[in-house]
Amino acid sequence: MSTIKDVAARAGVSFTTVSHVLNGTRRVSDEARARVEQAVAEMGYAPSAVARALKTSETFVFGVLVPNITNPFFAELTRGIEDRCQQTDYSVFLCNSDDEPERQKQYLQTLLERRVDGLLLAAAADQDEPLVKRLASARVPTVVVERRIPGLAADLVRVDHDAGARLAARHLICQGHRAIACLSGPSRFEVSRERTAGWRSALHEAGIVPPAEWMLEGDFSASAGYELAHGLLKRGEVTAILAGNDVMAIGVLRAAAELGVSVPGQLSVIGFDGIDLGSYVYPALTSVGYPIRELGEMAASVLLDRLSARMGERREVVLPPRLIERASTGPVRKAG
Structure with a gap:
């Protein structure tokens, strides 16, 4: 592997001249610059990021830690982060915790050992005291995305989950639905609790008191949405379902199809997040959320x-949700 001294020897200049050409730190004559650039091209030389990091104490790498990269939401979020970083000198080191706090801890240690310049973190759990202590001691600039971590002094970028669920439920109520179930994500997550609270608030405003069995808890997966909806739809009580995220809503659509329940004729289904995939399921999924790639870009910008x-002060950026109306919701069918 060629070194900067090899390039200097080939170009017939000092290695400091090569450094100035590569880094643009001092004016170099056009002739010397041309010789250096030709030598770099011929030798396939690439500057050492490790050497630069040792010299400047900067790696120009952001660590991105997400809970489930198979969830399209986090894939699109990461893409937005990458898009913003591509406009700068920064690269992304992606880790997937699989929603396991212990795995999250291990990956966090790896990122800190790699001396990343900053962290973008979607946590595997809301309450994680060891995580808070480790981040506090590391003193690495950190932006938390979506899932707030209590006790952590970090910037936060999130969607207004309560308002989003209220927007979704009101959309269904305006279409005449009153038997509206909620398939929630894990209650240990603040985002799940806020979305459930928004659903309850909207129903309360409309004078609807939902039975306890209309609120079911899953794990944000398509299989959870499928299993919960299967049991719910067999009872034939509800005309609409608000799912905790779009992936769960896709599971609901599958369950409805298997049971011969037409969507939106007999059942309206609405998700949360607004993933691109929602446009391509059948029927196309109505959802609420904020453009996910823009959310990632915003987090990287912060x-x-x-x-x-x-x-100066820590920031909490709360983004307003939007209704994405597609084909999976419609007016409630009149009896008779």
Whole structure:
């Protein structure tokens, strides 16, 4: 592997001249620059990121830690982070915790050992005291995305989950639905609790008191949405389902199809997040959320601002949800 000294020897200049050409740190004559660039091309030389990090104490790498990369939401979120970083000198080191706090802890240690310049973190659990202590001691600029971590002094970028669920439930109520079930994500997550609270608030405003069995808890997976909806639909009580996320809603659509329940003729289904895949399931999924890639770009921008010292106090950026009306919701069918 060629070194900077090899390039200098080939170009007939000092290695400091090569460094100035590569880094743009000092003016170099056009002739010397041309010789250096030709030598770099001929030798396939690439500057050592490790050497640069040792010299500048910067790696130009952001660690991104997400709970489930198979969930399209986190895939699109990461893409947004990458898009924003691509406009700068930063690269992304992606880790997937699989919603396991212990795995999250191990990956966090790996990222810190790699001396990442900043962290973008969607936590595997809301309450994680060891995680908070480790991040506090590391003093690495951190932006938390979506899932708040109590006790952690970090910037937060999230969607207004309560408002989103209220928006979804009101959409169903405006279409005449009153028997509206909620398939929640794990109650240990604040996002699940907020979405459930929004559903309850909207129903309360409409004078609807949902039975306890209309609120079921799953794990944000398509299989959970499928299993919960199967049992719920067999009872034939509800005309609409608000799912905790779009992936669960896709599971609901599968259960409805298997049971011969037409959507939206007999059942309206609405999700949360607004993943791109929702446009391509059948029927196309109505959802609420904020453009996910823009959410990732916003989180990366907040971290870049923090690193450039353009920010003082910790920020909480709360993004307003939007209704994405597609084919899976419609007016309630009139009896008779």
